Amino acid sequence: MKALLYTEAGRENGKITDIPYPVCGDHQVIVKVMCCGICIGVEQGHDTTGTSMSVYPVVPGHEFAGYVYETGAKVKSCKVGDRVTVDNTVPCQTCYYCKRHDPIHCRNLGSLGHNINGGMAEYVLVSAEKVYHIPDNISFEEASMTEPVACCVHAMDQIDIRCGDEVLVMGAGPQGLILAQLARNSGAARVIVCASTQCKLDILEKLGIETVLMDRQDYSKHEKILKEKFPLGFDRAIDATGASEVVYSLPKLMKMGGKILGYGYYHEEHADLRFPFSDFWDRELSYVTPLSQVGDFDRAVLAIAEGKVNTKVLISDEFSLDDYFKALDFNIQDRNAVKVLIHPNREE
Numbered sequence: 001m002k003a004l005l006y007t008e009a010g011r012e013n014g015k016i017t018d019i020p021y022p023v024c025g026d027h028q029v030i031v032k033v034m035c036c037g038i039c040i041g042v043e044q045g046h047d048t049t050g051t052s053m054s055v056y057p058v059v060p061g062h063e064f065a066g067y068v069y070e071t072g073a074k075v076k077s078c079k080v081g082d083r084v085t086v087d088n089t090v091p092c093q094t095c096y097y098c099k100r101h102d103p104i105h106c107r108n109l110g111s112l113g114h115n116i117n118g119g120m121a122e123y124v125l126v127s128a129e130k131v132y133h134i135p136d137n138i139s140f141e142e143a144s145m146t147e148p149v150a151c152c153v154h155a156m157d158q159i160d161i162r163c164g165d166e167v168l169v170m171g172a173g174p175q176g177l178i179l180a181q182l183a184r185n186s187g188a189a190r191v192i193v194c195a196s197t198q199c200k201l202d203i204l205e206k207l208g209i210e211t212v213l214m215d216r217q218d219y220s221k222h223e224k225i226l227k228e229k230f231p232l233g234f235d236r237a238i239d240a241t242g243a244s245e246v247v248y249s250l251p252k253l254m255k256m257g258g259k260i261l262g263y264g265y266y267h268e269e270h271a272d273l274r275f276p277f278s279d280f281w282d283r284e285l286s287y288v289t290p291l292s293q294v295g296d297f298d299r300a301v302l303a304i305a306e307g308k309v310n311t312k313v314l315i316s317d318e319f320s321l322d323d324y325f326k327a328l329d330f331n332i333q334d335r336n337a338v339k340v341l342i343h344p345n346r347e348e
Helices: 040-045 148-159 176-186 198-206 219-229 246-251 277-283 297-305 322-335
Strands: 003-006 015-019 027-037 064-071 083-084 124-129 130-133 164-172 189-193 208-214 234-239 256-263 286-288 314-322 339-343
Touching: 003 322, 015 322, 027 083, 040 322, 064 124, 130 297, 130 314, 148 176, 148 208, 148 234, 148 256, 148 297, 164 176, 176 189, 176 198, 176 234, 189 198, 189 219, 198 208, 208 219, 219 246, 246 256, 246 277, 256 277, 314 322, 322 339
Parallel strands: 164 189, 164 234, 189 208, 234 256, 256 286, 314 339
Antiparallel strands: 003 015, 027 064, 027 124, 027 339, 064 083, 083 130
């Protein structure tokens, strides 16, 4: 079968090639992958120096959906032909955290597309317990984004938005766009998104979410606008930028007793990121972080199916598996790109 395979990290070690069709165990399922999303952070990691979880050789792709193509002898939860998506996480079940029913903190976490073969292939082998049915009103393209929605669902648990809260989301990448929609549907009184790419803000405006254009060269400009709109500040703020400057900017925009969620990963040197403890102390602020997700797929599928999260508006372009590297370069180089999808198989 055709797949994207990295024998080691680095583009020189990645190629579209033929690999053996998987052998389906009694409690496993083989999914015919109809759509697989590019997660820019992870896929760019494979293409350069590797990721914190990567083990090679590996087939990338942890955001995918497709048809059940084959089931193991003891699988009762799904059948051939079912439309499904798959939770990519594989907790070890034996470490300290797993035994405490806390699998998101598993110290030996397996993950499809990181250290287990993932969905950038015509077919992928998965555990039957990780398969989730998708309703007919969700396309494979929309369902392929269940994993990032699930990560954002977990983030919403962490930020704990209360009815009537005023919420600021910084950043409008794929996760920022999802988080803003979830926040808007969480009972918040007002949600506003501040980001530096106008076309991404336009997506939110069409969804009825208020926006402010960020000035990356002079934060005081958008800070002034936000303060004028929200003189007391915000009850909750979500940093989906990964920019260290936002760590210093957000405290001054918060109400007393507010809570900040650090969602975007800070890629700069950590030694240069000095946490503003005094600002947090003076305002009695809280700072929380979400690790990823484990077991949140059911709520994510429901959020998409009920229209709480519109994933269709995130799609920037679609490519065949043969054109994967062209798709990755487009996603990296075009700041207007949001979600780029790969089709290992096409509908007949």
